[in-house]
Amino acid sequence: MYSLLLILIYIAFISLGLPDSLVGSGWPAMHADLGVPVSYMGIVTMIISGGTIVSSLLSEKLTKKFGTRHVTVVSVFLTAAAMLGFSFADRFWMLLLFGVPYGLGAGAIDAALNNYIALHYKARHMNWLHCFWGVGTIVSPFVMSHALSHANWQGGFRIIGLVQLGIALLLLCTLPVWKIHSRTEEAGGEKVLGLRGALRIRGVPLLLIGFFAYCAAEATAMNWASTYFAEVKGVADEQAAQFASLFYIGITSSRFLCGFLSDKLGDRKMILAGATVLLGGIVLLLIPAPNALAIAGFVIIGFGCGPVYPSIVHSTPDNFGAENSGAIIGIQMASAYVGSTFIPPLFGLLGRALGFAVLPFFLLVFLFLMITMTELTFRIAKKAPHTQP
Template sequence: MSTTPAPPRASLLLLAYLAFVSLGLPDGLLGVGWPSIRTDFGVPTEAVGLLLTAGTVGYLTSSVLAGFTLARVGVGALLAGSTLLAGLALTGHALSPGLAVLVGCALLLGLGSGAIDSGLNAYAASAFGPRHMNWMHAFFGLGVAIGPLIMTGALSAGLSWRWGYGIMAAAQVAVAAAFALTVRAWQRGVPASADPGAVVGASASPAVRVPIRATLRLPAVWSGALAFALYVAIEVSAGLWAFLLLTEGRGLSATVAGGCVSAYWGSLFVGRVVQGVVAERLGGTLVLRVSLAGMAVGAALIAVPGPAVLAVLGLVVVGFAAAPVFPLLTLTTADRVGAAHADRAIGLQIGAAGVGAALVPAGLGILIGNTTVQVLGSALVVLALALIGLYELGSRRPGPERAGPGGSSEPARPDQAAQVGGEGHMVSGPVRPVVDGR
């Protein structure tokens, strides 16, 4: 029996990639489409906060619940139902007669997206290595990069912003159908435990039951959640307000600015493809430190007054540097909290990411509405420095021992030991034997 992790099934890996493309597509639409939406509905710029807040409520609710109920529901059924819900919500966006309905649809979209995000991350944290984990998240960047191009193309052709959401709705429904056809395939190798406190994912190891309060007592769970909130706040704020900065603040045309926003999300995609391989070879700690420093440098370029090209360069630097942060932090969750708590911790982290993705960009919208869009760069610098401080504070603490089933510190059991991928990179997830045909 080998302790080398079995490679993920090609069909499920491809579907996971496609799911993350579809997950990112709607995020890329709002930044470019919002000026047209607010004009159609006659609402102020800061009204985007209502959409972000509604989406966050749904996202937070479903992502946290997914982490606690994944073993009971099953990852395949969860993904199929959640993707269908997201498709219906996007259809509602395209047909919405006013802001109130749009807010309701944003809530439904958040419910679907949060469960997809949490479910896939929980599965991938134990089934994928650092390369595929980064590549899966890279396809999220690809989806967000395509979104602005679709919306920009629709608006440039004289079509309504509704066309962009309609196209996205069709894509989500197609992915939902693919998930529905592969429900049983996702369940292979998942522990047949009905206990929501069991370790789930792709592992064939026996389920470990832990009380919910044991997970919630771990400081590493909450510090990790805060790190996710800060990171996603930077990623989303840059993407959401970049279009307004480049048009109203730096004088670019709407078409050029839309392309630049796509370049930002595209750099996130390229960065994850490239740095997925780098992380396997150099280890996650070094890659994370360099990436966090790069985010601060890119934010500083955006903050410096100057020509539009400087802000565009800063956006690309932020996107490329930020690329591996989310997947690597997710991948090493079990190393910080223990395998028995990993699924719940991932759900909480994804939920915290949703909070950061809504509250901070919405707050920036209010700040921009009352001052100037030029404040975006300075805000990103502050957030990037705060994230660096939080990461360094956590990394200087003594290495956490594995939390046992009761939440007490105890050495990791052999079936919960971290796997080593590449040159010493710690990969979360239980060790399992190689199975022919896996």
């Protein structure tokens, strides 16, 4: 039963990753078909991320009231409904409408399962959890590329929506399996720490800024990779979608490999190692060269991103106490989605004004902010108690 539960959690995170790369990989064709500027992808991202912010901030209360298993099942059903809604969209406003349930579902499952794994499993399982998220993000661009080659972009959303629906039904039918951890699910007890209580803990605000910066960089690279190849390198839409999937291949393979190293090296060293590799990938994008070097750059950027997110999240109970992790991880997810909400559209406007070749410089700014804030967080958390002042 224990192994079956872990498999179900991994499958749930595949369902979280499936929609994440779909909009970005299909956007070069989508914006042309819908008759909107390329920068409008930022509006779609903003709506989706707005929903995730709301549900992430509410995740502590939702999980304590309904349990991780019920939050997970309902969340996957919401994202499935959103993907099927996207598949019928023939107007831009329809993307905005169905972006709401997509965001609400994604934020709730993200916060609930991240906290669950951080509390009950070792660092390697956190890396492998996010590796399975990457499996979903790798599959989606190929699905979109196939749909663009044989039909239209709506077909890509329809396929992913049906897969999501199947995963939701599987999780619904296996709800009893989750009962093996039902007594220890809410490690923090019945008391809800909340936003204000969490922000009073020393080091938490710095952590949120660092996580915001990292997720801003990751989301920008993720969402604009396809457009970068199309606009800067002159690659056709279908091929650009395939090239963009290489970012997800990098991040997924990295998380699989890091799972074997994370328990030995620890979260802090894994974050620094990932940031160093990420920097190397950005440097490759700065070198004017044929497409092959840019492709390698995005793979390396993805590889560097691999351990950062899971290591930051997994370090939360150790840095701030298991009793506080539910609230803090929920706020972490919210800060991550704030970065995803505002930074990709900001880059869209910047790219439209200055050209999308500024992408590597944009990523550098947030990389250095992330390194600075996370290092300060570890230093403060090492000295400070886990209690509120």
